[in-house]
Amino acid sequence: MNRHSHIRSSSKPSKLRILMIAAAASLAIAYFFQITVASSRGYELKKLSDERASLATETRDLDLQVAEQGSASELQKRTETLGLHPNAAVQYAAAPTENSVAFK
Secondary structure, three states, X not given: OOHHHHOOOOOOOOHHHHHHHHHHHHHHHHHHHHHHXXXXXXXXXXXXXXXXXXXXXXXXXXXXXXXXXXXXXHHHHHHHHOOOOOOOOOOOOOOOOOOOOOOO
16 A cells, blocks of 8 residues: 555645635735725825926916016006006105104
8 A cells, every 4th residue: 555545635624724825815915905005196196296287387377477467568558447647746745854743
């Protein structure tokens, strides 16, 4: 009789086999979790990068509007629209003298 023929062949899985299956399943779950977290963070980074680019464009547009609104020609148009005109006869108040007194 062969020496190896005495090895038991049982239908019950051994403790080592169960432990190996549990370890493999745990590693698979941990790997899946890591991939999910990495994908989620990548999506968030992409979204924030897109938002940053959009805000940079908006900032450039607003800077341009500020420059346009503050230009001399635009200010001239607005004064005409509002009916404002330069005052040719400007009168200044006299500065107080040494003997001036303020009353309440």
